[in-house]
Amino acid sequence: MENFFSLLEKRVEDCSSLLCVGLDPHGADLNENSAAAAQDFCLNLVRQTAPYAAAFKPNAAFFEVFGAEGWLALRHVVESIAAESARLGSKIPVILDAKRGDISSTAQAYAQSAFESLGADCVTLNPYLGKDSIEPFTQNAEKGVFLLCKTSNPGAADLQDVTVNGAMPLYEHVARLAQQWNARGNIGLVVGATQLDALSRVRAAAPNLWFLSPGVGAQGAELSAALKRGLRKDGKGILLPVSRGISRAADPARAAAELRDQILNSTQN
């Protein structure tokens, strides 16, 4: 049985990439506001960018908004990633960006939805309900999770930055909990690439965990500064999701290839 992060690391090596291609079929970017258009948008992105993608990250909200048809489209998109993986001879993990968080049998139902019904390999989760809300997703080491830790939106300060136990920001407390909870080696953390202090603090608290670090491209994170603080000593450990920076480019394949190379060069500085 393969661990989710071993699978991710194999893919990172196969394509020399830390780029995660975000699949956000936002209404404003579609030819028409329909599930079919969302699906076409994503299938095209998958086809064009697969060679450079360490992972794909479909965002559940932009499918859910189309109801049942959106849900079918999302499943087709996940299937198309499996087909591209087979064609390339290298499995590309699917991270479902769903930010779920609930307890006991409800969490089990969400886990079944993400991993079995949809076929995702990993899901983003919200840690506010604590350890027993995470466990139904981590019982199978082949599947992984990224817990929200420090995000880069203005409201992040409202909870994540408050000082807890007189000692550290709440996000660092979450990083330490993730480090403790990681018995099966399949927990990672979401830490915004624009949050340089947070990247340093979280890397110190969780030396080996993978980070999912949005902010490169649209949000203007400075790549080499983020990598310097977020990379592990083995030069891995940070996955950089980019959505609009690729999907809105005139040539998405080229944009993904260039981002892959920029990241690669920055890791070597």
Place this chain on the structure above:
Amino acid sequence: MENFFSLLEKRVEDCSSLLCVGLDPHGADLNENSAAAAQDFCLNLVRQTAPYAAAFKPNAAFFEVFGAEGWLALRHVVESIAAESARLGSKIPVILDAKRGDISSTAQAYAQSAFESLGADCVTLNPYLGKDSIEPFTQNAEKGVFLLCKTSNPGAADLQDVTVNGAMPLYEHVARLAQQWNARGNIGLVVGATQLDALSRVRAAAPNLWFLSPGVGAQGAELSAALKRGLRKDGKGILLPVSRGISRAADPARAAAELRDQILNSTQN
């Protein structure tokens, strides 16, 4: 334009009830493990318990697990609540228990999904991402939200109970934020009915907000103690969701009627 909580209060008066009937079509309770069985389970509960329900609370996970068919079933369940409301001549609000939490255009898509595609009146949200993750759901005062504040699962202590800013548990900080953010009067809080200290602290921090307080029935919360601490001075302000305590009863209509009456009697103690 009617405010969500005015709508809820009108319904509370119409049916003399603070009971919220939870619609959790858990696989173990269904005749067969299918979206059709989940839908039948819920339609039957809605029909039997509508006269005693201040609100219905379908749990998204138990529909999502059936993919596209589950999503259609959920919409049919929401429609059936509208039909029962019309029959009774009193609108019964629908609280979608989805615990979503994301930012900017993603949060907008989730809001559109809950309120427009599905037709819910209110949704449960996770506050970890802060104010800008809540605003897309509260822009329209006709729609309401309940923010997770203090839950009753074992893991709740991991984040919610840590002391922040040297002064109070994180959940109380969340209650104070909700009180600040409540410019349109459509924010409530989830506070477990088993959490008596939390009910007192959160009621002091947010004197007028509605609470959604699970724990009566299966989790064994002591009803009059919870009401004493959670009720507002006007005898309203706390909604008590019950799922299995009704759905697994031999006669769900009778179980709901008895719960409604027990709650009513306890508010008068």
